[in-house]
Amino acid sequence: MRRSFLIAMIHNDRNALVLDTVQRGIVEEAVKHGYEMIVHPVAASSPDATRDIVNFVRRSRVDGLIILPPVSGIKGLADMLDKEGVPAVAVSSVPIDGYIDVILSRERAAAADVARFLLSLGHRQIAIINGPRTMTSAIERRGGFIDALNEAGASLVGEFEGDYSFDSGLKAARQLLALSPRPTAVFAANDNMAAAVLKVTSALGIHVPADLSVVGFDGSVLADMLTPALTTVVRPFGDMARQATTSLINHIEGRPSVKTVDIPLSIIISESAGRAP
DSSP states (O other): OOOOOEEEEEEOOOOHHHHHHHHHHHHHHHGGGTOEEEEEEOOTTSTTHHHHHHHHHHHHOOSEEEEOTTGGGOTTHHHHHHHHTOOEEEEESSOOSSSSEEEEEOHHHHHHHHHHHHHHTTOOSEEEEEOOTTSHHHHHHHHHHHHHHHHTTOOEEEEEEOOSSHHHHHHHHHHHTTSSSOOSEEEESSHHHHHHHHHHHHHHTOOTTTTOEEEEEEOOTHHHHSSSOOEEEEOOHHHHHHHHHHHHHHHHTTOOOOSEEEEOOEEEOOTTOOOOO
8 A cells, every 4th residue: 555554743842731632632633544653853943953853754654744843833844844745734823834634722812811811800900921922822922912002001110031031930930920010920831831930929928819810822631630720821832733634634535625624722710820910
């Protein structure tokens, strides 16, 4: 059949909770069609990232790729894979040309919804802990959040650039919660950094949500494990992974698929957000 019945997940994500859910989603769908999954991590910021992926494809002889952000946004990667004759489905927060399909999560719109939600609770002293400014996801989340604040005539009282890690969230929380006046709400651009904020508030005797509201982004399993449970934007990683796998296998086996699949994101309101003090 001239197939390996292997599909690969290409990523540069250090968040084990996210990766676990994505991998389970891919495998769940792949095994239905007789395919196996292999994983290849890539340093997305490396100038050799594209060559690394192409060499991996040639060695492994996979039938297709599912590429997660930020790797999916590497310039020229989609065209290079097309030249290699390897079908690839991208997961992305913005539209990307060149892939056979794109699983699109509108993170800018979701972050804007977070801002409106906090404003509706009466918050005006709002801070943000964002991801790395070079990453598209961070650009989209920050942009949507600030745009919505500006539309309402509000602005940030504090901002910190993290790297999506728990440690960067700790550093950000200590700096932002030392401000005077102190923010009454913090939007952290992922759940790991939001968890760090909750840890710092506990150490400082700041009550959540009575003194401070905290909202995260991702909707990982971590959100329900925290005390208080985290209000967060849910990205349905499992659904996205299954959709990406279905699209890829359809293409491999000659069945029609759609070029862009919009995955809706939503805020799950839980215990960490309340009315402004």
